[in-house]
Amino acid sequence: MISRNVNLKAYNTFGMNVTASYFAVFRSVDEITAILHSPEIKNLPLLILGGGSNLLLTKDFDGLVLKNELSGIVPVKTDADTVYVKSAAGEVWHNFVLFTIENNLGGVENLSLIPGSVGAAPMQNIGAYGTEIKDTFYELEAYEIATGQIKTFGLNDCKFGYRESVFKQELKNRYIIISVTFRLTKNPVLNTAYGAINDELQKQGISQPTIRDVSNAVIAIRSSKLPDPKEIGNSGSFFKNPVVLKSHFEKLKQTYADMPSYPVDAEHVKLAAGWLIEKAGWKGKTLGNYGVHKNQALVLVNYGGASGSQIFQLSEDILQSVKSLFDVTLEREVNIL
Numbered sequence: 001m002i003s004r005n006v007n008l009k010a011y012n013t014f015g016m017n018v019t020a021s022y023f024a025v026f027r028s029v030d031e032i033t034a035i036l037h038s039p040e041i042k043n044l045p046l047l048i049l050g051g052g053s054n055l056l057l058t059k060d061f062d063g064l065v066l067k068n069e070l071s072g073i074v075p076v077k078t079d080a081d082t083v084y085v086k087s088a089a090g091e092v093w094h095n096f097v098l099f100t101i102e103n104n105l106g107g108v109e110n111l112s113l114i115p116g117s118v119g120a121a122p123m124q125n126i127g128a129y130g131t132e133i134k135d136t137f138y139e140l141e142a143y144e145i146a147t148g149q150i151k152t153f154g155l156n157d158c159k160f161g162y163r164e165s166v167f168k169q170e171l172k173n174r175y176i177i178i179s180v181t182f183r184l185t186k187n188p189v190l191n192t193a194y195g196a197i198n199d200e201l202q203k204q205g206i207s208q209p210t211i212r213d214v215s216n217a218v219i220a221i222r223s224s225k226l227p228d229p230k231e232i233g234n235s236g237s238f239f240k241n242p243v244v245l246k247s248h249f250e251k252l253k254q255t256y257a258d259m260p261s262y263p264v265d266a267e268h269v270k271l272a273a274g275w276l277i278e279k280a281g282w283k284g285k286t287l288g289n290y291g292v293h294k295n296q297a298l299v300l301v302n303y304g305g306a307s308g309s310q311i312f313q314l315s316e317d318i319l320q321s322v323k324s325l326f327d328v329t330l331e332r333e334v335n336i337l
């Protein structure tokens, strides 16, 4: 059940060629318990893997990699206009989105084609095109590693923020998410306010979009901007969009009149990290077999054979040049190991 010295290249979307000392797959909760009780892995560091799509592996992992392959998507409860759908955490996120579209249930269509698994989605409150997972989240079940107990977390327990949750903060490495239940609507109100979606629908001549039309528009936009990890190694946005003081933004705006910004609160605005990185001259930059994507400067890419430390160093260089040009500190979104 537990394998030794397993190459992780196929298990991380950056395609990093590193080895895990121990590796096991689980398809049931009983299997998690059995694996965690094996004497050979006692006290070893653990890495729970879903799709491996938000991870930069910079070295071999001297511990146990646990690959979540819990499967199954089932509607569990329905009322006048809501259907609660429970998905096992090991399901591929986009397959879950396709299930909702097949069943004409609204709520996650804007999150089409995001790489990764259902279980990883709440960890960082995945988001795109004006929607975040927290908007349709109902509850999740998680396995407590220390006790083997299954606990249920509701919306408030998860403390969702921008690409944040309690599972990235105080509960980091303490739970394995095993299922997520979403509250989906039978009468979808489409969220097409995000400019690019409307433009894409217009381009396709669609004036009365369905959920499927919105999903297809999102797929078209993502495919045109973001590299497919099956072809070019990457982890989506490498950095978060930074939140800065309004006063600092006003100062920057005097020099950079076209700088994009999004309101946060009375004192803060969010800036577009991709724009800052592009302005600092990094967009499309290639350093041998790795670099910055040509269509979206927020995405670092491995064309094949780059090491995690090379990508990390590149992110460090980008951080420093954005800092010195704009006095803005970027924060990485991707987990570094």
Ligand code: EPU
Pocket (backbone or CB within 6 Å): 127, 128, 129, 130, 226, 235, 236, 237, 238, 239, 240, 241, 260, 272, 273, 274, 275, 276, 278, 283, 295, 296, 297, 298, 333
């Ligand atoms: N921009 C540039 N140059 C670039 C990239 C972006 O000037 O190279 C500008 C755009 O023109 C636009 C602004 O920056 O004015 C924002 O760009 P975009 O709409 O592409 O979105 P983003 O803020 O760069 C975020 C998410 C993405 C998500 C998109 C769409 C983060 C860190 N990233 O990117 O999420 O798909 O919005 O909603 O919030 C991910 O998290 O992995 C991810 C891909």
